[in-house]
Amino acid sequence: MYDLNPLNSSIQNSPVPNIDEDAEDAKLKEQTDAFEAIIVKMLLDNAAKDEKNLFSSQNDPGDKIYKSMYRDELSKASAGSFGFSQMLYDYLSQKG
Numbered sequence: 001m002y003d004l005n006p007l008n009s010s011i012q013n014s015p016v017p018n019i020d021e022d023a024e025d026a027k028l029k030e031q032t033d034a035f036e037a038i039i040v041k042m043l044l045d046n047a048a049k050d051e052k053n054l055f056s057s058q059n060d061p062g063d064k065i066y067k068s069m070y071r072d073e074l075s076k077a078s079a080g081s082f083g084f085s086q087m088l089y090d091y092l093s094q095k096g
Helices: 004-013 019-049 059-078 084-092
Strands: none
Touching: 019 059, 019 084
8 A cells, every 4th residue: 555645654663752751840840930930029019119218318210120120039039939839830730
């Protein structure tokens, strides 16, 4: 019998690629940690919304930028330690 699709024979002869499930899990954990960082950043921004300037009575825009950058880095450093990331990871990684 003649095979009308020449790709079928090349697909059947090629080895099945190995899928590293640990790599996929690591990427998923990285993404859930990043999502948690966004949530923490939003919480920090909301908490600091009415923050008064302690050292100066001037409304310095550089101070606001610096504090925003600080909260951003703080949220990234603490991501994965609040539990949101782990709950989301557990839910998304269920094999079913």
